[in-house]
Amino acid sequence: xxxxxxxxxxxxxxxxxxxxxxxxxxxxxxxxxxxxxxxxxxxxxxxxxxxxxxxxxxxxxxxxxxxxxxxxxxxxxxxxxxxxxxxxxxxxxxxxxxxxxxxxxxxxxxxxxxxxxxxxxxxxxxxxxxxxxxxxxxxxxxxxxxxxxxxxxxxxxxxxxxxxxxx
Numbered sequence: 103x104x105x106x107x108x109x110x111x112x113x114x115x116x117x118x119x120x121x122x123x124x125x126x127x128x129x130x131x132x133x134x135x136x137x138x139x140x141x142x143x144x145x146x147x148x149x150x151x152x153x154x155x156x157x158x159x160x161x162x163x164x165x166x167x168x169x170x171x172x173x174x175x176x177x178x179x180x181x182x183x184x185x186x187x188x189x190x191x192x193x194x195x196x197x198x199x200x201x202x203x204x205x206x207x208x209x210x211x212x213x214x215x216x217x218x219x220x221x222x223x224x225x226x227x228x229x230x231x232x233x234x235x236x237x238x239x240x241x242x243x244x245x246x247x248x249x250x251x252x253x254x255x256x257x258x259x260x261x262x263x264x265x266x267x268x269x
Contacts, residue, residue, distance in 0.1 A: 108190045142166055159209040170223070174203040180254035181228050188247045189232075194240055197233040204229075226258065 103111075119126035134143040134154070141162075142155040155166025162168075178201045189196045205223035210216040230248070232241070249255055 103190055105191050105193050108187065140166075143169075145172075157207075157209075159207070160213055170205075170207055174205065174226070177226070177228060177252075177254045177258070178203045181230070181248055181252045184252040185230060185232075185244065185248040188251065189234075189244055192240065192244060192247075194234060194236045194244060196236075199230055199232045201228060201230045203227070228255070 132145065134145045136142070137144040137151075138153050140155060142153050144151050144153045152167050152172070154169045154172065156162030157168045157170060158164045181203075182199070182201050185199070185201070186196070203226060205226040207223055208219045211219035211221035230245070232244075234241070236244070
């Protein structure tokens with residue numbers, strides 16, 4: 103897809119959202135159940151159920167998916183799709199790319215060992231290695247716009263609220 107085709111695809115959507123801002127609200131949803139034994143949560147995904155469990159640093163044996171890894175995978179997926187869209191809109195030819203996300207977790211926080219230890223990731227870094235002839239200024243702008251428009255990255259910047267209630 104080139105920039106012209108992308109603009110043509112998105113133009114009616116942008117127009118509708120300008121005229122009716124409420125129509126731009128896309129409900130997103132995920133769910134999980136305690137369907138499997140052990141300290142796990144099974145999450146249905148488009149490619150099948152994923153059973154998440156404890157990370158080995160918190161008592162898991164490594165046989166279940168780690169929700170922290172899943173979060174980083176969602177970040178890489180969103181950043182990748184966003185980057186391809188932005189590169190297309192900017193007219194940057196990207197022949198290929200490899201994106202990685204990394205962060206450290208201090209297990210003392212989530213295990214309640216040290217109240218001063220952070221619960222969650224420290225700084226999260228996403229690195230995109232792209233095969234392109236674009237100059238450094240274009241790559242800098244590509245990175246800035248990708249970060250700005252990546253839904254998962256921007257969501258990580260804000261608080262998450264958890265409610266527990268009876269079913």
